[in-house]
Amino acid sequence: MPDDASPRVSTLEDVALVAGVSRASVSRVVNGKAGVAAHIVEAVNDAIARTGYVPNRAARSLVTRRSDTVLVVVSGSDTSRAGPWGPGDVLADPFFGRVAGGLMSSLRPRDVHPVLMLAVTDDERSRVLSYVREGSADGVLLVSAQAGDPLPQMLTDAGLPVVLFSRPDHPLPLSYVDVNNRAGGALAADRLVERGCRSVGIVTGPLDIPGAEDRLVGFREAMARHGVAYVPSAAGTFSVESGVAAMSTLLADHRVDGVFASNDNMAVGAILAAQERGLTVPDDVAVVGFDDSTAALMCRPTLTTVRQPIEEMAAEMARLLLERLDVPDQRPSAAIFEPALVERGSA
Amino acid sequence: MPDDASPRVSTLEDVALVAGVSRASVSRVVNGKAGVAAHIVEAVNDAIARTGYVPNRAARSLVTRRSDTVLVVVSGSDTSRAGPWGPGDVLADPFFGRVAGGLMSSLRPRDVHPVLMLAVTDDERSRVLSYVREGSADGVLLVSAQAGDPLPQMLTDAGLPVVLFSRPDHPLPLSYVDVNNRAGGALAADRLVERGCRSVGIVTGPLDIPGAEDRLVGFREAMARHGVAYVPSAAGTFSVESGVAAMSTLLADHRVDGVFASNDNMAVGAILAAQERGLTVPDDVAVVGFDDSTAALMCRPTLTTVRQPIEEMAAEMARLLLERLDVPDQRPSAAIFEPALVERGSA
DNA sequence: CCCGCACCAGAGAGCGCTCTCTGTGTGCTC
DNA sequence: GAGCACACAGAGAGCGCTCTCTGGTGCGGG
Structure with a gap:
């Protein structure tokens, strides 16, 4: 010093x-x-x-038993969302940055600070628990990209204040924010039908992730309402390359003329795959994405996509935690956001 | 509780x-x-x-005067790097996430935790100082996307341990990591020349940012070495759209057949702009990007680009700070990383 | 005129930890 | 067998703060 x-x-x-x-x-x-x-x-x-x-914050914290700090945990296996950019991959997805930005907009006015933590190994998971047990953080904001993540369970068991981004994969007494994924899937279906697509398919995310499953269900239900009973699907991993691959099989096996991809990365991959086969988007095959991420403007045609208001959702997530910290004996609550279709060139 | x-x-x-x-x-x-x-x-x-x-960390911290926490500050005007995704935009660029991932890989083994802070307003800047003054953090890791950022100066004046990502825009006695931007620009030039391009141009970043300036200089110097004295340029803002715009003027005014864009986002924009004019990449016009980001795989052809090892650089940045904390009276040092050309489809 | 009450400043304990200093027991040397 | 050094456990102070509790002052009412 x-x-x-x-x-x-x-x-x-x-x-x-x-x-x-x-x-x-x-x-x-x-x-x-x-x-x-x-x-x-x-x-x-x-x-x-x-x-x-x-x-001196330590001295104050020692007596008030408040750290004015929350733990932001990104919990996912390294390979689930992004490409081969080494460890910490999860963070390379712009999705994460947008969440961080949203969180901070709620945290800053209250002068609460976020500390970042990755939790992919068991060791790291128990460190999360310790960290708030030792009073270093007052609560946990958990962004889990992993199916079957034991962390939510661990945290509720320990009685620690926690709010999730996305519905947990099995029911738990904790608060979370999410987008109405079913409604989002329906929005995509409606759009494709409206455009006159006669043979639609879907590129899903990993189906053990509740959100990915919901988007599929919502899409299928809406298609059924439109009189289409069968919708071929191919699963991806939320990456561009997986979108290319899934789209290729869809195109080869089912000659689809309309596709809903469960996120924008895969939608970009779908467009690329279609164009590689000499097809024109949206005329030969229409593509709808999900997220409204930066990727939506990186391709031509630009992506028609289902927007989820990530920043607002993250802001609400932080607000829920702060509230929980102020009033401890609150019942958990869920904040579900409605998605909206953003019309651009691809569908 | x-x-x-x-x-x-x-x-x-x-x-x-x-x-x-x-x-x-x-x-x-x-x-x-x-x-x-x-x-x-x-x-x-x-x-x-x-x-x-x-x-209890607070109690421990109170006596050891160590918090085992570092402040990660993202300092930039909201609009400098990314698109119109609201406040916290800076974070939406995958660049940030990759830096975060790299930092954590060095921090975690030492059990030091990063707390995130945005600093775009004066108020926020002084909060950064307070935060480490109050002992909440032992040092600062600063990622500045802003030209003329006063924060580095403020931090050195206050005598606080700080390491920058990127060379500060005016000389300061502090440590930083950076990529050899001149060498990177030269790599791009060499590639374009090697491909047989006869009329090359450059899409620069904002030239008040040292890195952007250096890439331009390196590119021009190398072209001069290849016997080309004049290189037309157009400035962008590191966003896809600005790349489209800059490329369009380059194409219209100079009929270039080879372009170096100072980051991948703008390179994607450049490809898009070329294709919109009916040109084929790389045959009619070759494009080289910079970064090797996720965007490089989102376009067709895929991007030939100058890779900067962001994760490693960030990891080194954290290491430098940790070292400085262990041995306070150290002279500031710079770690410069060599870029490498990644050959893909666009050039 | 004196008592009581409201208001507000100060004294002091103590949050949970680290670290120096002291004290004790052990093993060694001469 | 006595003296000494060394190794290691315990006692206690104190890090900077908050917060309760006490006490002093000034006012109004009886």
Whole structure:
């Protein structure tokens, strides 16, 4: 530590001394407590300015038993969402950054700070528990990209405040935010039918992920409503390459003229695969994506896609946790967001 | 807090009581200090297991004056890197996630945790300073996407340990990691020339960003070496759309047959713009990108691009900070990584 | 005029931990 | 067998803060 200028950083005590009041009064002023005489407030603020006082968070946290910190856990196997960019892959998906941005918009006004943690191994999972047990964080915001993730269960068992992004894969007494995936699938189906597609297919995500399953179900239900009983499907892994592969089999086996891909990455892959076969999008085959991510504007034609308001969802997720921390004995609640179709060129 | 199961979380004292030793001994065992008799170690570990003891980080931090936490600051104006996805845009670029992943790979083994902070306003910048002043973080890892960012200066002035991603725009006594941008520009030039391009252009990033400037300089120098004195340029903002726009003017004004775009997003835009004009990539016009990001595989042809090892760079950045924290009186150092050309379809 | 009450500043304990310092027991040397 | 050094456990202070509790002051009412 560079102790050149300041041999020791100033404490409450120092401020009290300079202001000629007691530590308690300084504390009251610093924390904006009511019932302090104006002249004392002034003297203290003056002393604070003069000493450059900054309250020590560890000391405060020790007595208040609050860290004003939440743990943001990204829990997924390394290969589930993104490409071969090494460990920490999950983070390379812009999805993650958007979630982070949304979280921060709720956290910042409350002066709560997010600390990032990856949890793919068992060891890492137990570290998550320890971290909040040791009082380093007040709660957990969990973004799980993994099917059968034991972490939600572990956290509720431990009685720790947690909010999930996406519905957990089996019912648990905890809060989460999600998009109405069924409705999203229906939106895509309606669009494809409206365009006059006669033979539609779907590129799904990994079906052990509830959201991916729901999008499929919603899509199929809507197609059934339109009188189409059978919808061929091919599963992908949410990556561009998997979209290319899935689309290729769909095209080869079923000569589809309309496809719903369960996320934008795979939709981009689907467009690429179609074009490679000499097909024109959207005339020969229409493609609808899901997410409205940055990828939607990276392809031609640009992607018609089902938008999920990730930033807002993440913001709400943080808000739910904060609320839970303020009022501990709350029942868990779910916030479900309605998706919207964004019409661009591909369908 | 759900005090159902545990009325109070167990402390060192409790463990000491159970183990029948002193607090000091427990502390020694917990921290793996040498010189503790085997039977005591055993008794303590046993007691820890039985009580479910987890050390309180605030208390520890209060006395050690170490938080085992570093601040990861993303400092940039909201609009500099990514698209119109609202506030927190900077994070939507996969670039950020890759950096985060790289950082964590160095931080995790040392059990240091990253807390995330955005700094675009003055208020937020001063919060960064406060945060480490109040002992909440031991140092700062700064990813600045902004030209003329005052934060590096502020941090060095305050004498706080900081490491930058990318060379600061004016010389400062601090450590940073960067890629050899000049060499990267040269790699792109060599490739274009090698392909037989006779009229090359460059889509630059914002030229007040040192890295963008360096890529331009490196590219021009190499072209000069190949006997080409003049290289037309058009500036973009690192976004896909800006790449489309810049490429369009280059194509219209200079009929280029080879282009170097200063990042992959803009390179994708360049390909799109070329194809919109009925040109074939790479035959009519070759395109080289920079980064080797996820976008490189989202277009057809796939992107030939100058790879910068973002994860490794970020990992090194964290390592530099950790080192600086261990040995405070170190001179700042720079770690420059060599870029490499990744050959794919576009050039 | 004196008592009581409201209001607000100060004193002091203590949050859970680390770390220095002291004390004790052991094994060694002479 | 006495003295000494060494190894290791325990006692205790104190990190910077919050918060309860106490006590002093000034006012109004009886």
